[in-house]
Amino acid sequence: MTVTSSDTVARRLDRLPFTRTHLRVLTGSGTGWALDAMDVGLISFVITALVAQWELSTQATSWIASAGFAGMAIGATLGGLLADRIGRRSVFALTLLVYGLATGASALAGGVIALIILRFIVGLGLGAELPVASTYVSEFAPARMRGRIIVILEAFWAVGWTASALIGFLVIPNLDEGWRWALAIGAIPAVYAIVVRWALPESPRWLAGRGRTTEADAVVRDLEQAPALFGTRAVDEAPAPTHTAPARALTVGQRLAGLWAPALRRRTLALWVVWFCVNFAYYGAFIWIPTLLFSQGYDLVRSFGFTLIITLAQLPGYAVAAWLIEVWGRRATLSVFLAGSAVSALLFGQASEVWSILATGMALSFFNLGAWGALYAVTPEMYPTSLRATGAGWAAGVGRIASIVAPPAVPLLLGVGGAPVVFVVFAVFFVIAAAAAWALVDKSGEALEE
Numbered sequence: 001m002t003v004t005s006s007d008t009v010a011r012r013l014d015r016l017p018f019t020r021t022h023l024r025v026l027t028g029s030g031t032g033w034a035l036d037a038m039d040v041g042l043i044s045f046v047i048t049a050l051v052a053q054w055e056l057s058t059q060a061t062s063w064i065a066s067a068g069f070a071g072m073a074i075g076a077t078l079g080g081l082l083a084d085r086i087g088r089r090s091v092f093a094l095t096l097l098v099y100g101l102a103t104g105a106s107a108l109a110g111g112v113i114a115l116i117i118l119r120f121i122v123g124l125g126l127g128a129e130l131p132v133a134s135t136y137v138s139e140f141a142p143a144r145m146r147g148r149i150i151v152i153l154e155a156f157w158a159v160g161w162t163a164s165a166l167i168g169f170l171v172i173p174n175l176d177e178g179w180r181w182a183l184a185i186g187a188i189p190a191v192y193a194i195v196v197r198w199a200l201p202e203s204p205r206w207l208a209g210r211g212r213t214t215e216a217d218a219v220v221r222d223l224e225q226a227p228a229l230f231g232t233r234a235v236d237e238a239p240a241p242t243h244t245a246p247a248r249a250l251t252v253g254q255r256l257a258g259l260w261a262p263a264l265r266r267r268t269l270a271l272w273v274v275w276f277c278v279n280f281a282y283y284g285a286f287i288w289i290p291t292l293l294f295s296q297g298y299d300l301v302r303s304f305g306f307t308l309i310i311t312l313a314q315l316p317g318y319a320v321a322a323w324l325i326e327v328w329g330r331r332a333t334l335s336v337f338l339a340g341s342a343v344s345a346l347l348f349g350q351a352s353e354v355w356s357i358l359a360t361g362m363a364l365s366f367f368n369l370g371a372w373g374a375l376y377a378v379t380p381e382m383y384p385t386s387l388r389a390t391g392a393g394w395a396a397g398v399g400r401i402a403s404i405v406a407p408p409a410v411p412l413l414l415g416v417g418g419a420p421v422v423f424v425v426f427a428v429f430f431v432i433a434a435a436a437a438w439a440l441v442d443k444s445g446e447a448l449e450e
Contacts, residue, residue: 009208009216012224014143014447015233019226021201025140026149028200029133030156032096035189036129037160038167039103039122041286041311042182043068045168045304048290049179058411060112065287065407067116071123073400079128080135080393081252088136088203088389091128093196099125100190107183125189127400131379131392138380139205139388140223143447146381147330151322151373158314158369165308168290173304205448209385255390259383267382268391270439274375275399277433278338281345281426282368284406289361292419306357313362314369321370325377329444331437334374338434340367342427349423371433381443388448 016022047061075095083091102121109115134150141149167185172178204223207216259268290307317337324333344364351357383391413422 009204009213009220010447012220013140013204016142016223017228017232018142018145018149018230019223019228021223021226022140022149023229025200026137026153028196029092029137030153030159032092032129032189032192032196033133033153034156034160034163035096035192036099036126037157038164039099039126039160039186039189040068041161041164042167042186043119044287044290045164045172045307046179046182047287048168048304049172053177053179054112056112058414059408062407062411064112064116064119065283066404068119068123068126069283069400069403069407071120071125072127073123073397073404075124075127075129075397076131076393076400077397078124078393079132080389080391080396081255082128083132083135083389083393084206084255084386088132088139088206089196089200090202091132091389092136092200093193095125095129095132096189096193096196097125099123099129100187100193103183104187104190106186107180123400127396128393130376131396132389134376135380135389135392136203138377139203139385139448144445145326146448147325147374147377147444148322150377150380151318151325154369154373154376155315155318155322157372158311158318161314162308162311165304165311169304169308205385255387256394258387259391259394264383264387264391266439267441268395270436271379271382271391271395272398273436274334274433274440275379275395276402277429277436278368278371278375279399280402280406281341281429281433282372283403284410285345285348285364285368285423285426287407288410288422293357306354306361309358310361310365313365317366317368317370318373320366321373325374326444329442330374330378330381331440331442334371334378334437334440335434337367337371337374338430338437341371342430342434344368345423345427345430349420349427368430378440378442381446381448382441385448 043065047064050056050064051058051061079091079095099122102118102125106115106118106122109118134153137153138146138150167182171182171185175181201219201222202215204216204219207213207219258264289310290304293302293306321333321337324336328336341364344360344367348357348360348364351360379392379395380388410422413425
């Protein structure tokens with residue numbers, strides 16, 4: 001079957017059931033996603049260990065965290081632009097290589113300055129990987145199950161963060177300079193980049209948009225011939241693409257201007273607000289939770305153990321969001337989980353007993369990570385194929401600005417009123433994000449714009 005104007009790549013993709021090739025794309029991308037989460041999570045445990053071993057001030061440790069997020073802000077914006085220009089798969093593999101090598105090199109850092117520089121380089125790769133991966137998977141997924149598939153992709157974040165918590169609990173306190181061994185483990189993505197580059201196909205939507213129709217057709221035919229794992233082939237009900245004309249190659253300036261075209265500017269503004277607020281509250285909380293527990297008198301092993309238990313609640317949060325996102329829709333699911341995050345943050349800030357710390361911390365994990373799943377599902381859907389990675393990358397990049405600001409802001413807020421004030425501020429950011437989510441367009445079950 002060849003690609004024609006009446007039987008486009010997009011329409012053929014949306015008719016498919018979930019096949020073995022879809023599973024390969026999802027798990028291959030999800031493994032990269034989990035490795036990303038493991039690296040981001042590890043730094044929270046490394047920082048706590050360095051407070052004890054290097055006797056660092058909270059200000060110094062906040063700069064270590066912020067350096068990584070500064071790199072992520074730049075990486076997200078550049079990664080999206082590159083992915084729209086040279087392809088999703090190539091940029092995905094490159095990002096894994098960059099942050100894997102830099103994380104391994106971080107294990108050899110002899111001082112704070114070297115660690116800050118290397119964390120910035122790590123951030124360049126990490127920041128580019130997430131929006132590119134979500135764009136990549138969304139362009140394979142059939143419209144009627146796309147939201148659920150992207151939330152499942154995001155659920156790999158919980159797997160990676162749990163792995164980081166296990167490494168923090170088992171490795172860092174039990175080995176001499178265990179934080180170095182933890183970062184050395186974080187070099188695994190450099191090896192996995194080879195798998196991504198050669199084992200995963202390029203996005204057929206991107207190939208078709210660049211005029212490479214023969215290659216796009218080959219990828220779609222592989223999907224059409226692959227064994228179905230669940231679902232059936234949709235024929236009559238498959239939604240038609242909103243635009244089927246071939247996308248012309250756009251310059252960087254045209255892509256950036258396109259994000260603010262009249263039809264897209266409201267979506268872009270709302271996305272940027274949600275991404276900014278969620279990043280501030282999430283990274284402000286979860287980067288500091290191990291250190292806050294340690295500062296409250298719990299030893300390293302116990303504070304890391306609490307963090308591991310709290311982290312485990314992320315998985316059911318993703319599972320519930322994955323179900324609800326195709327039942328309630330994108331906006332309602334995102335908004336409700338953000339509201340739940342706000343309430344949980346308020347309660348966590350007041351918790352003092354072990355049971356209340358664990359219960360409210362798990363609630364915060366459940367709602368916050370469910371919200372992340374919904375946000376990653378809705379973001380690529382806001383833009384046409386020619387702008388999709390750019391739009392997702394810039395939204396993530398704006399969010400990373402908040403994650404740069406959050407770590408150094410926490411010590412200042414602690415000085416004002418302790419943990420209760422810190423988590424009241426996080427709750428306010430969650431509420432703003434929940435309100436902004438209602439300005440997004442809900443494209444549940446609709447074809448991606450071409």
